[in-house]
Structures are given as C-alpha cells and as structure tokens.
Amino acid sequence: MADDIEIDIDDLGRRMEGAIASLRTEFASLRTGRASGSMLEPIQVDAYGQMTPINQLGTVNVPEPRMVTINVWDKAMVNKVEKAIRESGLGINPQLNGTIIMLPIPELNEERRRELTKVAGQYAEHARVAVRNVRRDGMDQIKKAKGDGMSEDDQKFWESEVQELTNKHIGLIDKTLESKQEEIMQV
Known part of the structure; x- marks a missing residue:
C-alpha cells in the first residue's frame, strides 16, 4: 500500500554525521600554534x-x-x-x-593565522556541500516515492524532515567552524 512508503531518515543523518566527522578530522590537522x-x-x-x-x-x-x-x-x-x-x-x-x-612548532604570525582561518572556511564549505548532497539524495528518494504513490501530505512531511536534518547539520558545521577560527586566532 502507498501509506507504508518511508524514507530512511536515519541513513541520511548518518551520512551527514560522516561529513561532520570528516570536517573535524580536517580541522585537527590545522596547526594552531x-x-x-x-x-x-x-x-x-x-x-x-x-x-x-x-x-x-x-x-x-x-x-x-x-x-x-x-x-x-x-x-x-x-x-x-x-x-x-x-x-x-x-x-x-x-x-x-x-x-x-x-x-x-613555530609561533603563528597574524598573516598565517588569517590564512589558516580561510583554509578552515574552505574545509567547512566542503562539509556543507557534502551535507547538501545528502539532502539532495533524500529529496530524490522522496520524489521517487511520490511517483510510487506517496501522498502529497507524506511528501511534504518527509521534505520538512530532511530539511530540518540538513539545517541542524549545517548549523553544527557553522558552530564547529566558528570555534576553530577562534582557536586559530587565539594568540
């Protein structure tokens, strides 16, 4: 029956968590002095x-x-x-x-600190792109399920769930980036 079509939100969440774990690994490699x-x-x-x-x-x-x-x-x-x-x-x-x-490990000068914050920003943007790609996969699953008979109400529900998950993970990436940039700029 069409009512029992479900989207694997846990899988999407795990994949988004993977992007954040990868970001943390990249941040660990950034030198902070x-x-x-x-x-x-x-x-x-x-x-x-x-x-x-x-x-x-x-x-x-x-x-x-x-x-x-x-x-x-x-x-x-x-x-x-x-x-x-x-x-x-x-x-x-x-x-x-x-x-x-x-x-x-030499002391970091101001110019090098600014360069490192830009690098951290690039790492964070890569993580955001990875999260958005997972979101796109989730939305594609929803479209396919719609074609398989999912109701419009269910479609809207799952789209909001995927978007909520995406917003949560993008927010985590932004917080992680902010704290890393503060750590880099700390003298």
Whole structure:
C-alpha cells in the first residue's frame, strides 16, 4: 500500500554525521600554534611500496607544548618520513636526531593565522556541500516515492524532515567552524 512508503531518515543523518566527522578530522590537522600529534594524521609516506600514515611508521609524541617528535621504527624510513613532512604544506621544518624526527612548532604570525582561518572556511564549505548532497539524495528518494504513490501530505512531511536534518547539520558545521577560527586566532 502507498501509506507504508518511508524514507530512511536515519541513513541520511548518518551520512551527514560522516561529513561532520570528516570536517573535524580536517580541522585537527590545522596547526594552531600548539603541538598536536593529530596534525600529522593526513600526511602519507611512500613506505614499502604503498602510502602509509606516519603513525604506522613510528611513535608520535608531544613532549612539550611546541614540539612534536616521531620515533621512526625503521631506520630506512627516516628520510622518507622527513621528506613527506617537508612536502606536506604544514610549514614545519623537521630536524633529525638519529631515528627521531623533531618538529618544532613555530609561533603563528597574524598573516598565517588569517590564512589558516580561510583554509578552515574552505574545509567547512566542503562539509556543507557534502551535507547538501545528502539532502539532495533524500529529496530524490522522496520524489521517487511520490511517483510510487506517496501522498502529497507524506511528501511534504518527509521534505520538512530532511530539511530540518540538513539545517541542524549545517548549523553544527557553522558552530564547529566558528570555534576553530577562534582557536586559530587565539594568540
């Protein structure tokens, strides 16, 4: 019967949550002037014939507020890890000490802070686009269900549910962006 057609709102919600989780991961990689092991997560190293995250090649530590160290387990990988960090665009100059790579985190100047807030804004916009794409998928499901006999009242109900979910997640993205920008601009 046409009355039992339902839209999987939980699936849409999970997919929107995935966009926000991805945004938080990208934000963790943005340098804010304080040392954090998570800033190395997006960096991949060409190790043993495949791209490998740094944390699978050595131990990442934060011994001081402005220092990250990586104790690389395989001596042969030290130079490759160092090269990957240099080419990552983090703006950090690695220093070698045997199998330990030290990453001193310099103070951020005002200009660099502004650049980082713009980058954070771009990350947030990508997340918004991902949420809107999920919304579009939900609306397409509703249109298809309408064609399969969904009533106009049900169609309006589901459209408002999907829109409400979208607004909630866009609001979360905006809040997350605002707090990250404040963190970046904090001296």
